[in-house]
Amino acid sequence: MHFDDRISSLSECTPNMFIAVFEAMLGVRVPGVDREPRDLATHEANMQALLDFMGEQLIGASLDHISARGICQVPTPRGAAHRARRFCARARTSTRLRTNRLG
Numbered sequence: 001m002h003f004d005d006r007i008s009s010l011s012e013c014t015p016n017m018f019i020a021v022f023e024a025m026l027g028v029r030v031p032g033v034d035r036e037p038r039d040l041a042t043h044e045a046n047m048q049a050l051l052d053f054m055g056e057q058l059i060g061a062s063l064d065h066i067s068a069r070g071i072c073q074v075p076t077p078r079g080a081a082h083r084a085r086r087f088c089a090r091a092r093t094s095t096r097l098r099t100n101r102l103g
Contacts, residue, residue, distance in 0.1 A: 014043065015072045022050060033049050
C-alpha cells in the first residue's frame with residue numbers, strides 16, 4: 001500500500017490506512033485485505049478481515065458484535081480517529097468480557 005501525501009491528522013485516514021497502521025504496529029499482515037479498495041463495500045470487507053484476524057489471532061474471542069460497516073461509515077469530520085477510538089474501546093470490552101468468563 002502506498003500513500004502519496006503526508007497525513008497531518010489521523011482524521012484523514014481511510015479504513016485501509018487504519019489497517020496499514022495496525023499491521024505496521026504489530027508487524028503482521030492481515031490476510032484477505034484488498035490492498036487497493038475502490039468502494040465502500042471493499043473497505044467494509046477489509047475491516048471485517050481485520051476484525052476476524054484480531055478476534056481469532058489476538059484476542060481469542062469473537063468480535064461479531066463490532067460492525068465493520070459501522071466502523072467504515074463514521075462521518076468524515078470525525079474520521080479514522082473516531083473509528084480507532086470506537087474500535088479499541090469495543091476490543092477492550094471484548095477482552096474484559098472474555099477474561100471475566102474465564103474466571
